[in-house]
Amino acid sequence: MRLVASPGFQKWAARFPLTRRVTRREGEEIFDLVAGFAHSQCLAALVELGILRRLLDSPASLDRLARAADLRPDRARILLDAGVALGLIRKLPDAYAISRKGAALAGVPGLEGMIRHHRVLYRDLADPVAFFRGESDTELKHFWPYVFGAGAAQDPGTARRYSELMADSQKLVADETLAAVSLSGVSHLMDVGGGTGAFLAEALTAYPDLSATLFDLPAVVPDARARFETAGQSARVRIVPGSFRDQPLPEGADAISLVRVLYDHADETVRGLLAEVRSALPPGGRLIVSEPMAGGARPTRAGDAYFALYTLAMETGRTRSAEEVSALMSAAGFEDVRQVRTSRPFVTSVVTGVRPSGISMSK
Numbered sequence: 001m002r003l004v005a006s007p008g009f010q011k012w013a014a015r016f017p018l019t020r021r022v023t024r025r026e027g028e029e030i031f032d033l034v035a036g037f038a039h040s041q042c043l044a045a046l047v048e049l050g051i052l053r054r055l056l057d058s059p060a061s062l063d064r065l066a067r068a069a070d071l072r073p074d075r076a077r078i079l080l081d082a083g084v085a086l087g088l089i090r091k092l093p094d095a096y097a098i099s100r101k102g103a104a105l106a107g108v109p110g111l112e113g114m115i116r117h118h119r120v121l122y123r124d125l126a127d128p129v130a131f132f133r134g135e136s137d138t139e140l141k142h143f144w145p146y147v148f149g150a151g152a153a154q155d156p157g158t159a160r161r162y163s164e165l166m167a168d169s170q171k172l173v174a175d176e177t178l179a180a181v182s183l184s185g186v187s188h189l190m191d192v193g194g195g196t197g198a199f200l201a202e203a204l205t206a207y208p209d210l211s212a213t214l215f216d217l218p219a220v221v222p223d224a225r226a227r228f229e230t231a232g233q234s235a236r237v238r239i240v241p242g243s244f245r246d247q248p249l250p251e252g253a254d255a256i257s258l259v260r261v262l263y264d265h266a267d268e269t270v271r272g273l274l275a276e277v278r279s280a281l282p283p284g285g286r287l288i289v290s291e292p293m294a295g296g297a298r299p300t301r302a303g304d305a306y307f308a309l310y311t312l313a314m315e316t317g318r319t320r321s322a323e324e325v326s327a328l329m330s331a332a333g334f335e336d337v338r339q340v341r342t343s344r345p346f347v348t349s350v351v352t353g354v355r356p357s358g359i360s361m362s363k
């Protein structure tokens with residue numbers, strides 16, 4: 001590898017026909033890594049200035065876009081051309097238009113909110129050395145204070161701020177999870193840490209005979225109640241406010257889901273929670289864990305170079321690989337633990353397990 005790093009070798013490889021193309025591609029990939037932050041900031045500006053939304057309606061001239069965004073036209077041109085280079089915008093003779101990728105991005109529920117929210121993450125990463133040394137006081141750990149304890153969780157303002165961000169993206173996670181896991185045969189599903197109920201609402205729509213329980217902190221559940229009322233599903237859902245840290249989970253569900261819950265918490269809390277889930281399930285009952293996961297032996301860009309950093313900045317939990325989640329589930333007494341393939345692992349990954357039937361470990 002020292003050879004590959006040497007300037008002489010690189011010069012030769014850039015000219016030699018067999019290595020030329022690979023060298024150029026590698027060069028571009030390296031440049032993309034170096035420039036990634038600038039790319040993300042262009043995206044953030046296009047979102048925050050409402051330019052992508054505006055172009056979704058119709059193409060527009062440089063002057064109109066600049067005026068609407070309150071930018072000087074010469075500076076707006078630089079941003080718009082950057083958007084073209086990043087594949088989000090198309091350049092027409094006298095106007096700019098949205099590209100396919102730009103339209104797809106604007107159509108992803110919750111993505112715009114997440115892009116805006118990334119200001120917080122990027123401030124936390126501003127000094128990456130201090131960040132990885134654990135020397136920075138990250139904002140994200142104050143942004144998500146609900147995981148720290150009951151005090152913060154009782155503040156409805158804080159709860160709503162984070163719940164909105166979660167709810168926006170929850171539909172995407174719900175769709176991906178329901179596409180990977182069949183709930184046929186399940187009569188009652190309990191979603192622990194179910195937030196404002198988007199996952200259960202989707203499940204209830206997909207399975208008309210299903211009934212459900214939503215368990216979450218008291219500050220979070222009012223929004224869930226409102227969602228089920230609006231969807232006309234209230235009669236099929238029981239909402240139980242509480243903390244899985246200090247009370248047993250309600251019984252009666254033959255399947256329990258934990259959607260984007262485990263990665264918020266330390267191993268010790270996860271062990272306690274999985275034991276509670278196992279106790280609450282009947283023999284043969286199923287656990288479904290769905291959340292973004294790390295790649296383990298094969299690290300992934302989304303899992304290991306994004307979600308792992310995000311959870312590191314939160315400081316309370318960590319992004320685990322599917323193998324690690326499976327091991328925690330097996331240690332908690334689940335059987336038939338399986339990693340279920342999802343089509344978009346950058347949205348979520350899924351692991352399922354079953355509480356053993358027959359003679360088994362004590363409750």
Ligand SMILES: C[S@@+](CC[C@H](N)C(=O)[O-])C[C@H]1O[C@@H](n2cnc3c(N)ncnc32)[C@H](O)[C@@H]1O
Binds near residue numbers: 192196199215
């Ligand atoms: C990251 S959010 C995920 C919400 C939802 N499942 C989703 O995917 O959008 C984590 C959820 O766990 C809940 N939670 C955290 N600590 C909890 C606790 N001790 N007891 C019950 N719920 C808790 C939070 O209130 C929040 O709704």
